[in-house]
Amino acid sequence: MKIINILICFMFSQTVAAEQAHDHHHHEKTELKLSFNNGKKWPTDLALRSNMDAIHDHIKSKIKKIHAGDMTDGEFKKLGEQIKTNTDDIFKNCKLEPEADAQLHLVMAGILTASEKLVGKASLQEKRKAVDEILSHYKSYLKYFDHKN
DSSP states (O other): OHHHHHHHHHHHHHHHHHHHHHHHHHHHHHHOOOOOBTTBOBOOOHHHHHHHHHHHHHHHTTHHHHHTTOOOHHHHHHHHHHHHHHHHHHHHHOOOOHHHHHHHHHHHHHHHHHHHHHHTTOOHHHHHHHHHHHHHHHHHHHHHBOTTO
16 A cells, blocks of 8 residues: 555656646746847847848749739749758858857747748648748847848
8 A cells, every 4th residue: 555655646746747847848938039139139140141131032022923922832832942041051150159049049930930831731822921921030030130230
């Protein structure tokens, strides 16, 4: 009987510990949000700036066609592949300080998630919306990062 009670107590303590760890982990996720660097924009480097410019230029060159509903699935796929090339280059060549890099990852996660829709099986309407999401993340990048330095 003592062994059963000990096992029950052990199992209960493990369940409580797992729930606390889950709650703590969930809490940490909700705190991750874009912020300024002590009131200033985060520094950037040439690799980041040139690739973010390229992402913006790829979209800008197609924006009228996108909003008119004239983009084909193949054109969205090509756009998504171009953006993926730029994001890959950012991750490969961008050298930011750890705090700035952590903030950049918040922007890049949004861009990557949306750009995956462009090459995936999403509907054309979802792909148009994904382009708007990428532009929204690009605007966040401009708000929080010193793109002109």
